[in-house]
Amino acid sequence: MRVVVFFALLCVLIFAGCENVLRDAPPPEPEPVGPQTKEEVLGLVRPVIGPLRNIVALNTGGLSDFEREQIMASLRTAIVNYGDTDFGREALRELGYEVMEIAKSAASQERYKIVLTCIDAIELLSMESHLLKRLGERADVILERPVVRVRGFLDDHEKDDAYVFLELVDRQRGTVEKLEARVGDEFNNLRLVRIIGRNSAVLLEYLRMPGLFFEVEAF
Incomplete structure (x- = not known):
């Protein structure tokens, strides 16, 4: 009888000890959530600049103000989500280099609104590029050039001269200025160089x- 009681007490002590061990054991490590490598982050953020890449690759179309704001908002979100880890920062830096290449291609295609959007993205990613700074300055100057529309021609046979009727549209304000000019005339930072063909087009500087x-x- 004593032996039975002894074994019963021993089992109770062992069970209580195991229970304490289980209670004191640290909880298991939680499974990591979200991307864990530079490549995984890049896979998530590269689509953000897809519209810029597609426009330059196809050399067609343009970027609306809505699309531009979407890109910038998505980049801000990416910085918040991935900018606090080393691999996340590396991925965002790599994305910045890709945006720089897009800007260079856009400049060669004279797509200066795309260039300026790329520069804004680079600044948001806290990266610097002297080349992009120069491209940005060039883009600002280009975008200040008025949009020119040719509305007609008038040949003055008595004076052996010709007049071109033009409309100049201010890109920023949207205002339209109408004027007439002859070859050699300078106006609004433009110079009428020559008339092309049989009054089919004009060359401006x-x-x-x-x-x-x-x-x-x-037209």
Whole structure:
């Protein structure tokens, strides 16, 4: 009988000890949530700049103000979500380098609104580029150039001269200025270089960037 009681007490003590051990054991480590590597973060953030990449790759279309704001908002979210880890910062830096390449391609295509959007993205990612700074300055000057529309021509046979009727649209204010000009005339930082063909188009020079010529077809 004593033996039975002894074993019963021993079992109670063992069970109580095991219970204490289980109670005192640390909880299991939680499973990591979200991306854990630079490559995983890049896979999530690269689509953000997809619209910029597609426009430059196809050399067509443009970027609306709504799309631009979506890109910037998504970049801000990415910085908040991934900017506090080393691999996240590396991924965002890599994304910035890709945006720089897009900006260079956009500049070569004279898509200066895309260039400025890329520069804003680079600044948001806290990166610097002297080349992009120069491209940004060029883009600002280009976008100040008025939009030119050719509305008609008038040949003055007595004076052996020709007049071109133009409309100049201010990109910022949307105002329209109408004027007439002859070859050699300078106006609004533009110079009328020559009339092309049989009054089919004109060649203009943007005087704020000497040597920058562009053609405008007659409507």
